[in-house]
Amino acid sequence: MGRKPPYNRHNWPIAAGMNQYPNTLPDGSSVQDQRPEEWALAVQDVADAGFTEIDPTDSWIRLADLEPVRRREFLDVVKGEGLTIPAITTARRSIIDPEHGDEYFAYMRRVIDVAAEIGAAEVSIGFSRPFNDQQKKALWFWTTQGPKDPDDPAIWKKAVDRIKELGRQAAALKIGISLEIYEDTYLGSAESAVRFTQDVDLPNVGINADIGNLVRLHRPMTHWRDMMVKLAPYARYWHVKNYLRTEDEDSGLVVTAPAPMETGVISYREAIRMAIAHGFQSAFLCEHYGGDGLSVSARNREYLRRILPK
Numbered sequence: 001m002g003r004k005p006p007y008n009r010h011n012w013p014i015a016a017g018m019n020q021y022p023n024t025l026p027d028g029s030s031v032q033d034q035r036p037e038e039w040a041l042a043v044q045d046v047a048d049a050g051f052t053e054i055d056p057t058d059s060w061i062r063l064a065d066l067e068p069v070r071r072r073e074f075l076d077v078v079k080g081e082g083l084t085i086p087a088i089t090t091a092r093r094s095i096i097d098p099e100h101g102d103e104y105f106a107y108m109r110r111v112i113d114v115a116a117e118i119g120a121a122e123v124s125i126g127f128s129r130p131f132n133d134q135q136k137k138a139l140w141f142w143t144t145q146g147p148k149d150p151d152d153p154a155i156w157k158k159a160v161d162r163i164k165e166l167g168r169q170a171a172a173l174k175i176g177i178s179l180e181i182y183e184d185t186y187l188g189s190a191e192s193a194v195r196f197t198q199d200v201d202l203p204n205v206g207i208n209a210d211i212g213n214l215v216r217l218h219r220p221m222t223h224w225r226d227m228m229v230k231l232a233p234y235a236r237y238w239h240v241k242n243y244l245r246t247e248d249e250d251s252g253l254v255v256t257a258p259a260p261m262e263t264g265v266i267s268y269r270e271a272i273r274m275a276i277a278h279g280f281q282s283a284f285l286c287e288h289y290g291g292d293g294l295s296v297s298a299r300n301r302e303y304l305r306r307i308l309p310k
Contacts, residue, residue, distance in 0.1 A: 006281055009308035013086040014301045015053035016046045017239065017287035018060035020294055031061045036073045040080070047081040049298040054078060055285050057089045063118070064110035075118060086283040087122035087178075087237045088115050094127040094185075095162045096155055108166055116173035122237035122282060123170065124208050126180030127159065127187060140257075140289070142216050148184040159186055160199045167202040176282070178208040178237035183217055190222065190230040197234050206236035209275070215266060216243040216256045224266045228274050235275040237282045240300065241289075242266050258290045261300040269307045276309065 007013070021042050023031050031039070039061070046054050056063050056074070063071055078085060088111055093104040108125060115123050127149055135141040149155070167177050179187050179197060187193040193207050209231040211224050242264025245256045261268050272280075284304060286297035 007308075008310055009305050012304070012308050013053050013084075013283035014051070014304055015055040015086055015283055015285045016049065016051040016294060016297055016301075017055050017089065017285045018042070018046075018057040019091070019287050019289070021060040023060055023062075032065065036077050039074055040077045043077050043081050043083065045294055047083060049294050051298065051301065052083060053086050053283065054083045055087055055089050056085060057091065058093070058111070059091045062107075063088065064107060064114045071114070071118075085118055085120050087120050087124060087285065089124040089180075089239070089285060091126065092128050092130050094129050095125075095166075096127060096149070096159045097129055105162055105166075109169060112166060112170045112173065112175055112177075115170075115175050120175070122176045122178050124178045124180050124237055124239070124285075125163070125166070126182050126208070127185035128180070128182045140216075142183070142213075142256075143218050146184060149186050149188070156186060156196075156199075160196065163196075163200050163205065164202065167200060167205040171202065171204045175204070176236050177202075177205045178282070179205065180208040180213075180239065181210045181231075182213050189214070190227040194230050194234060207231055207234040208237055208239055209235045209271075210239040210241075211266060211271075212239070212241040212243055212264075215245055215264075216258075218254045218256060220252075220254070221245075224271070228271045232271075232274040232280070233278045235278065235280045235282070237285070238275070238280075239285045239287055240268060240304070241287050242268070242300075258288055258296075260288075260296055260303070261286075262303045268304070272304075272307065 095101055095105040111123055129147040134144045135146055138144045170177050181187050181193055186196050211227050242259050242261040243256045244259045245265045247254050286300040288296040
């Protein structure tokens, strides 16, 4: 068995993800430009749902793109609701994006600096890219084909080298980097994610074992347990969510839908025990797509409290 985790079920940091809150508001304005009392409405939702931690997911607000005085205003809102920020999640800003990779790479540097500034211990980084038109039209974006990372050793090396740079920057600030599992990227399978992390080869760079991103796909998929066997030794800051999944072996039909963590196909009781046995000691982020995602995330938080070590 690995080391005894530093947390228990009562104090383990479990953050609310903000993916159900868009950056662009119905009137076309941006969350970036809101007044503090407007930010407070969303932050109050999180506190009212019983969370004590929040991840200012950058699909909602880009802290690294706020002026310092505005960032302090945001932190005052968060502290005013009794919340802390254990990590910052970035999304759909791939540092190897064919058009914006350099811009996103510079942005990730700023995110790491801001994480240190606000006392967050981890930054989650992935290689997913913005939705294409088909994904924007779909009920569930994962049911249609999104962008793919190229099968190109030179681009793979570029990705590894850039994550190494970010990892070293983060290490100097005592920040961890968690690489998010996501389909059709260089982190698109357990095997590929492990190989990529091994190529980076830095102790503060691990894997965000968000296997829900893979289980939900309408295609043949490795069993979640086999994924976790490979991922558990590298697990860091962890996005957790679950899905119903049914497969018809005769027709090849696969259908999935979001589900509360305790009712989906992934047994997080088992998956988390596997990670803890390898020394996992990072925060969780609860997220859910569809319906009242925050309320389902709150239910998932309570499930985690029941199954984490005493």
